[in-house]
Amino acid sequence: MQTQSYAIIGAGALGGFYGARLQQAGCEVHFLLRHDCERVRQHGWVIDSKDGDFKLPQVHAYAEVRDMPPCDVVAVALKSTQNHLLAQLLPPVLKKDGIVLVMQNGLGIEEEIARLVPGHRILGALCFIASNKIGPGHIHHLDYGQIKLAEHATDNRPRGVTEAMRRIGADFQRAGIPVELAADLRTARWQKLVWNIPYNGLSVVLNADTSELMANENSRLLVEEIMLEVAAAATACGSPFDHSFIKVMLATTDRMKPYRASMKIDCDLRRPMEIEAIYGNPLRAAAQAGVTALRIETLYRQLKFIDAQNRNG
């Protein structure tokens, strides 16, 4: 099997880690970096990982897409708040039959990208990972790491397990990343939202980590009520799942080490929060399906306020 070349658009704590793993496994990888480009070009990546630390002294690092070669797979690993840049960033690095791999959270992103690069296959990669950037070119992979791959369909129906998914999944597997191939991207995204919607928003609004949210009876109940709203919205949008899935999410979070959700980290650093991808798009999808989710909507408005205050300094 011919190896595929990868472009990582936005090589931060997530894109940098997965890209480094792919390169380590023998793939050709090209990294687009906003901040640490010069550093990474000269010294490569330093990865502290719970699975074993490693270094990649030589990597292809770029500050501009015009310097990058077109690739077989273009992984979108920017924060979704930067997605307005994709119209400029994507076309130059995407081979004629290249595939876009969306490594972001939230709903509706594949639809937006499909409009930018019509005719290209688009895959979603749901990343279950705790990783932080702790210095220039230096990433700390704390926990987890597995991804769930699924392919986008224009009509949002299940696409099944495709050859493109298998090929990309095999590369990640070879790189030591546990991979699950899922037939239905939309349902996979809603299921990830069951976790992301309550914990990201409440951690910001209540200034708390996951263990604090789980330890208090009121916040714990609110987490579960919000999860039920996500499930009702998902069901109305054609992605039903039952209460047992929610119980598994709660139990999994109970077992996690105290964890600061990514939106909380963004908030603390006064970076833009991924509110539209994780809240706005799901709420609009639910509304289109005739479902209101008032707790989620309340959280959405609160987050929009906090985000605006952060930007105003």
Added chain:
Amino acid sequence: MQTQSYAIIGAGALGGFYGARLQQAGCEVHFLLRHDCERVRQHGWVIDSKDGDFKLPQVHAYAEVRDMPPCDVVAVALKSTQNHLLAQLLPPVLKKDGIVLVMQNGLGIEEEIARLVPGHRILGALCFIASNKIGPGHIHHLDYGQIKLAEHATDNRPRGVTEAMRRIGADFQRAGIPVELAADLRTARWQKLVWNIPYNGLSVVLNADTSELMANENSRLLVEEIMLEVAAAATACGSPFDHSFIKVMLATTDRMKPYRASMKIDCDLRRPMEIEAIYGNPLRAAAQAGVTALRIETLYRQLKFIDAQNRNG
């Protein structure tokens, strides 16, 4: 007309101010203080007021109710989080035909007090005032000051304007406090909740003053949506009022100087917040009337979490 004697249970920024005004107007007033008793006994009150500063060098100040004489009117001006103390505090200072005047925010307090002192008339005084304690025995009256008086009825129906209301209202009027006599206590309380429920809770959760909440389109919309939930709950509980009242509340708040709601002050000082009186009791009343108020319930759970975190240090 014979003058009435007043006991002020909990002479803080609110009870201290109104009690001082009543004494200034010639009433006999007895103050129960938790913290500044010795200071106030020796030096009296110093009031900085937007209506003119004044001092009362000699006042009756007490640390214990057993030292106080029974009074005609016993004003309850504690924080409602302290109401578990009223079973001990009220009976000793209440004359046989004495009246209880509840100067607290929230719903359901008169019912609780009626169980403690059966057979006594209970009036609610809704206080529209911005005042802070700025030192021992030293109160700053920043703005407003008017009160709305209404009498509690066991069946929660409108009691009309009673003789007891007129007598107490006259004392306050003589003390320079604008007074409105209202026929329906329950509706008056719900109408005050239209302001208190959105602004108190959101100011705590979003760390904001009133002007910040009004300036951002998302928080402003959330304020209005929460007001509509209060109106729906009030209507279901037999106290209907229309959307024009909400518009007046919003316009009034737009004209206010930036204001830190009392619950926000309590939160910042890590004092217990009046969550049950302002949120828990109205939510339970609404639920009994078959109405859910999910935005208010979300805020309630968030506040309970923050309150618990404050107490845990």
